[in-house]
Amino acid sequence: MRVYADQAATTALGEKAWAAMEPWLRSHFGNPSALYEEGRAAREQVEKSREITARLLGAKPRELYFTSGGTEADNWALRLAAEAGARQGRRHLIVSAIEHHAVLHTARRLEREGFFLTVLPVRENGLVSPEELEKALRPDTALVSVMYANNEVGTIQPVYELGSLCRAHGVLFHTDAVQAAGHLPIDLSGLLADLLSLSAHKFHGPKGIGALYVREGVQPERLLEGGAQERGFRAGTENVAGIAGLAAALEESLLDRERKDRAVRALRDSLEKRLLEIPGSFVNGDRQNRLPGNLSIGFADVEAEALLLYLDMKGIAVSAGAACAAGALEPSHVLTAMGLSAPLARSTLRISLDETNTRADVDYIAEVLPAAVARLRSMAG
């Protein structure tokens, strides 16, 4: 028996996504840039998928650019906003301290290239404060980047409020919606964001395909030199099957969303309740403003990585809230930014569920984990 409880890392390809993709991998293999029938069919599929995706996000099709995933969309968003700012003499960037490395490392790189960077702290519950953001804004601020929902603790930021604040100050606002897309409402027709990133493999689409939304009026800097694909801004033969899969997966994931969320939330809450009975356990992040399937839970005096490997042997896939950097186990930058000590951050597991998980999955985790924690504690003690 295997229980997959790492849906925030990636998800299995959905049936609808696979059905949408399969023809474009086999029988309909034309290059969308070709002028003959096979090429025209592939072009039509790309543009139809762009229309579907745009409609689901409240965007215009010409505001969406397909990318190789969330990382590329984040890199591109920061770079194009920085360059647009620099053209107007604005060289200050603000990102939150709990961004994904795709945003944080790009921001650090832009800093090395001569931009000024403010890394905005978060509160203990993982939330960015709009007041703190307002204080950090400067006349030369070009961009603010705050993620919609965090990938470790699941905390949902007040992005609509942050977006309108930035709009009022004439500053571009980017949100990394990689964890949010397919799960939380995204309506780009309002004041949400000027730039938004998403990635298909987080909502049962294929890996290696994502999109960047660039609001009309914001000039997209050319990302890749070459052919004229993506209106000349991102060269390279389109990933036709991936694009078809992204649109189909997004459509499918938004169907009946509220019912799915209620079911996932009930599973997560019952698991949380049972795991909190383990002595020395604690939950990270805001308990209200949280993705329905996310549970960031720590067990004092237990190394999360050892726990993860133990659970793996028992057939359970979860994640540790820490990344292994250069052979040393670095505590998660997200948890430490929320004020957690390094030992507590290192004792944190991320369990992430979605509508493909069952009551039996949760029961099994709740059965195995307490014994695993006790076992590791007795070995350490």
Ligand code: PLP
């Ligand atoms: N941003 C967030 C919040 C993520 O969770 C991830 C995925 O791990 C990414 C960006 C990167 O997306 P991708 O794996 O598509 O490059």
